[in-house]
Amino acid sequence: HQEFLELSQIVGEERITSDEIDLLLHSGDLAPLPESLRNIYGIKLPDTLVFPQDVEQVSAVLKFANQKDIPVTPRGAATTATGAAIPVEGGIAMDLFRLNEIVEFNPQDEYITVGAGCPWKRIIDFLENRGFQLGGYPSSAPSATVGGWFGAGASAGVGVPQYGPAGEQVISMEVVLPDGKIYNTGPRESWLFIGSEGTLGVICEVTLKIYPKPERKFFMYDFDSIDAGVKALDGLWRLKPYFLTTVNSGLASMLNEVGMHMSSKPLIIVGMVGGDEESLKTRWRSVEKACMEGSFLGEKPAEEEWENRFKVGLSFKTLGPSLMALEIRIPVPELLPLLNELEDILRNERWGVETLQGDHGTVCAVIYMLADEREKVAFLNKFSYIITAARLAFKHKGFLFGVGLHNTSHMNTLHGEAFHFMRLIKNKIDPREIMNPSKTVQVRMPFFMLAMSMGMMRGVPGLVLFGMELASYLPLGLLRFGLGLMGEGIK
Missing domain, CATH: 3.30.43.10 (Uridine Diphospho-n-acetylenolpyruvylglucosamine Reductase, domain 2)
Structure with missing residues (x-):
């Protein structure tokens, strides 16, 4: 008190x-x-x-x-x-939602300073009305905040294929360290906090590069095979479009159930390129060449999909009524074997995949599954796909998008020796371990325990649920003590 x-x-x-x-x-x-x-x-x-x-x-x-x-x-x-x-x-x-101001807009020097709690959509609209655009922002822009996205890594999204990782658009950050000191970064130091998920301090303000908004052309193609669609995608990302996304037939089917009008073919590609009149003509010819095995669905439908780009994830959530999303980042050529493997693994689920183009020829594949946590046994079975996503990411030469609580067990595999260096940084900046504990470098559930638990959830979810119900009668302190003994890097 x-x-x-x-x-x-x-x-x-x-x-x-x-x-x-x-x-x-x-x-x-x-x-x-x-x-x-x-x-x-x-x-x-x-x-x-x-x-x-x-x-x-x-x-x-x-x-x-x-x-x-x-x-x-x-x-x-x-x-x-x-x-x-x-x-x-x-x-x-x-x-941090109240730190939501647009602090400064400087069109001459082409930058904008915003509070960490500012939703991306507000910044997008503000700049669009003044003839500018951002170098990168997330697909969840109406709700996602500036500090939250940079804290999560900000490595795939709108603008990233053209301008590179969103972190490269950061001029400076104002960060509060765990001891309360206010620290102003430059571009290089900002990378220390990008992807740290609030474990090293609190991002309070960010200054970003902005760019004059060019003329735009939108395209949308569907393909008779996933193979042909991925081949086109591999050519398109090299053109550095501002926006590039794909939707598979499973996701398109769910979107159509909630009133959208998507093709039923195996893969759909939607994108946008920008430039002056002459460069747009050249880039448009390159788009047509890359997509020669697909069917062009028109610029107007493509522009409508651009306007609806923020509605994909949550528009069909009510079909669940819950939604599980697994995100992995892989090279574009690995998308074909990934989708083929998912067809087999998730054959008994309602699922779909949306990809957003990342930097350096990668895509962030968001695997959506409809779920209902009220059906406890079935939900545990779906929850076990967390470890499946990690296995698929590593198998297909990629990594997990975001760490949080559920993916800490994979950090050592993902980063190797660098993981121990990351832990040293955490101990140096936050020696009392107050910032978002049990995340990133603090492994709450060791990999062997996670793998065993997830395997049992897939094989005998009813038995696992029974064990969990029994465990709920144990004192929380006893459970936490046991996890503390098995965890790594936890005080």
């Missing part, structure tokens, strides 16, 4: 709460996580939720938490599905 009073003096009584409903709403992310799984992970509800309104309040909260040894989990809109925004250790959940 005393700590709550002290925090309320920092942020103001109207920007702090311990109401149970508010705490529940800030204890998860886009993916459902049933109570039985929360118990197995040893997840606690946050004790307090704060809504700081400026960087000074963020600094004061972190300074207070560091002195009192209280965990802090910063969050934007929690649009990821990896558990990155789950406050596993309780403590303070920090909602």
